[in-house]
Amino acid sequence: MKVLFFAALRETMGQSEIEIVLEAPTTVGALKAMIKMPNGETLNAASRNQSIMAAVDQEMVDDLATVSVASEVAFFPPVTGG
Amino acid sequence: MYRSILIQAEDFSLDSALAELKTQSGLAGGLCFFTGAVRNSNLDEAVGGLYLEHYPGMTERQLDQIVDEAARRWQLHGVIVIHRIGQLMPGDNIVLVAVAASHRGEAFEACEMMMDYLKTNATFWKKESISDGHRWVEARSSDQTKATAWDA
Numbered sequence: 591m592k593v594l595f596f597a598a599l600r601e602t603m604g605q606s607e608i609e610i611v612l613e614a615p616t617t618v619g620a621l622k623a624m625i626k627m628p629n630g631e632t633l634n635a636a637s638r639n640q641s642i643m644a645a646v647d648q649e650m651v652d653d654l655a656t657v658s659v660a661s662e663v664a665f666f667p668p669v670t671g672g
Numbered sequence: 673m674y675r676s677i678l679i680q681a682e683d684f685s686l687d688s689a690l691a692e693l694k695t696q697s698g699l700a701g702g703l704c705f706f707t708g709a710v711r712n713s714n715l716d717e718a719v720g721g722l723y724l725e726h727y728p729g730m731t732e733r734q735l736d737q738i739v740d741e742a743a744r745r746w747q748l749h750g751v752i753v754i755h756r757i758g759q760l761m762p763g764d765n766i767v768l769v770a771v772a773a774s775h776r777g778e779a780f781e782a783c784e785m786m787m788d789y790l791k792t793n794a795t796f797w798k799k800e801s802i803s804d805g806h807r808w809v810e811a812r813s814s815d816q817t818k819a820t821a822w823d824a
Contacts, residue, residue, distance in 0.1 A: 597725055641811075648752040650793065651707035664727060667693035668811035671724070671755060671796025672708055672768050672787060 596666035612659045618644045619653030674750035677735045681758040697750030704779035706787050712762040720801040721819030724757045727795035738789045748776040792819040
């Protein structure tokens with residue numbers, strides 16, 4: 591499955607996209623605990639100090655949402671358009 | 673209901689967009705729009721430019737859902753949403769939300785709701801150029817409060 595990062599989080603991660611092989615469906619929260627930032631901290635740990643929003647298949651979701659083995663997941667800071 | 677949602681790097685013309693809305697929504701006697709432009713300063717610092725990033729695919733879906741929600745709540749005859757992406761300069765157009773309805777009340781309310789939802793739900797991010805580099809614009813809690821008020 592594909593994980594995308596946008597804006598400040600994309601810069602922190604140093605990449606806009608990673609590929610993760612899931613053997614079974616999981617949750618957004620569990621996925622955040624699997625993904626490490628370059629400083630070694632997981633996204634889960636980082637989200638205690640900064641707001642990290644999530645989308646699964648292009649719909650905004652919370653940490654309890656299900657991620658399937660073929661989902662497109664994205665993490666990003668709160669949006670600032672308009 | 674006429675609907676046009678555009679995400680584009682190119683500039684847009686307010687006059688052309690409003691003329692299009694008027695032509696395409698013949699029953700409409702009330703047109704209301706909001707447009708936003710790049711400011712030349714923010715948080716007491718001069719802003720030399722603004723870079724707009726978005727999430728291709730999701731942004732279009734979110735904007736479509738925002739228009740659906742407005743059309744569900746009010747009797748609208750037409751909606752145009754245009755949002756620019758890429759590198760912009762102070763004074764440049766960023767966004768246009770224009771609504772056509774039979775009367776002004778619906779047009780005002782629908783326009784405001786769509787802007788409030790766009791601010792908190794549409795996947796755009798702004799990065800400002802300032803004197804010593806760049807900074808990502810932080811979301812304002814007042815925007816969230818305004819958007820949430822429509823759900824009450």
